[in-house]
Amino acid sequence: MIQIKHVRKTFKQRSSGSFTAIDDVSLTIRKGEFVSLLGPSGCGKSTVLNMVAGLEGYDEGTIEVNGTKVTGPGSDRVVVFQEHALFPWLTVLDNVAFGLKQKGIPKKERYEKAMEQIKTVHLSKFADRYPHELSGGMKQRAAIARALAMDPEILLMDEPFAALDEQTRLILHKELEEIWMKTGKTILFITHNIREAVILSDRVVVMSTRPGTIKKEFAVQAARPRDNADSVIHHVESAIMDVLAEELEKVVKEEMGDEYSLKKNDFSRDSADSVGGGI
Numbered sequence: 317m318i319q320i321k322h323v324r325k326t327f328k329q330r331s332s333g334s335f336t337a338i339d340d341v342s343l344t345i346r347k348g349e350f351v352s353l354l355g356p357s358g359c360g361k362s363t364v365l366n367m368v369a370g371l372e373g374y375d376e377g378t379i380e381v382n383g384t385k386v387t388g389p390g391s392d393r394v395v396v397f398q399e400h401a402l403f404p405w406l407t408v409l410d411n412v413a414f415g416l417k418q419k420g421i422p423k424k425e426r427y428e429k430a431m432e433q434i435k436t437v438h439l440s441k442f443a444d445r446y447p448h449e450l451s452g453g454m455k456q457r458a459a460i461a462r463a464l465a466m467d468p469e470i471l472l473m474d475e476p477f478a479a480l481d482e483q484t485r486l487i488l489h490k491e492l493e494e495i496w497m498k499t500g501k502t503i504l505f506i507t508h509n510i511r512e513a514v515i516l517s518d519r520v521v522v523m524s525t526r527p528g529t530i531k532k533e534f535a536v537q538a539a540r541p542r543d544n545a546d547s548v549i550h551h552v553e554s555a556i557m558d559v560l561a562e563e564l565e566k567v568v569k570e571e572m573g574d575e576y577s578l579k580k581n582d583f584s585r586d587s588a589d590s591v592g593g594g595i
């Protein structure tokens with residue numbers, strides 16, 4: 317469904333020259349697969365997602381979606397960002413129906429379709445509310461409903477739950493898994509949270525930084541729906557923690573010099589924390 321081959325992306329620097337943000341990244345995502353990108357801050361996760369979305373260009377390599385080269389945004393891909401991008405002057409229903417209106421779908425049909433997705437994310441009681449009347453979790457649910465209403469084949473999610481409290485996040489994990497199992501969408505998901513990546517994904521791709529490349533991939537062969545207590549989940553989490561610890565040590569040394577050393581145990585063993593988020 318998504319094929320990224322040997323992609324390189326440079327950004328012009330204000331001072332002089334250019335800097336390579338992404339180098340030789342190759343990644344294939346199958347139809348219906350749930351894949352997460354994990355890695356230290358600044359390693360290029362959002363850049364990869366934005367290139368797949370068609371919001372950013374690239375310098376070398378190719379990105380194909382369904383066999384067609386990505387040259388810009390398309391209706392087959394919808395992005396859900398960390399900050400819900402709801403229109404404050406529209407109700408939940410009108411926000412969710414907005415893209416359908418742009419597509420020229422008649423009012424009755426677009427409201428029916430929008431309500432269907434609002435029901436999927438359990439917001440039926442709040443359809444006539446405005447964004448400022450909703451909690452953070454509800455706003456993200458509305459943003460997901462709006463993305464689903466467009467019925468894209470691919471959902472691109474850039475830290476969609478990062479700003480939420482832990483309980484809300486756990487509920488949304490369950491809901492997203494249910495939606496994914498029901499709809500069979502292909503999902504590329506970015507997070508700093510190891511637990512979140514492992515619980516949700518079929519495959520977790522760990523990136524390394526400067527320049528951003530793919531360091532290692534982990535298949536999560538645990539039964540669905542996922543269970544937090546599953547030993548497979550804990551096993552994969554621990555393996556990812558080892559690889560990320562190495563990566564973070566590299567970043568810290570580059571930034572602070574050789575005298576600075578981190579050990580794996582310097583990181584919180586509760587991987588529900590955002591490991592690497594602050595680096």
Ligand SMILES: Nc1ncnc2c1ncn2[C@@H]1O[C@H](COP(=O)(O)OP(=O)(O)OP(=O)(O)O)[C@@H](O)[C@H]1O
Nearest residue numbers: 327328337355356357358359360361362363364508
């Ligand atoms: N528009 C831009 N112009 C210049 N540099 C950019 C631009 N966008 C991103 N970068 C740089 O490219 C690198 C990768 O950024 P990116 O936002 O993809 O990282 P990330 O992995 O998503 O980080 P985070 O986890 O903090 O969101 C960073 O060094 C960043 O400063």
Ligand SMILES: [Mg+2]
Nearest residue numbers: 361362363474
């Ligand atoms: Mg990012």
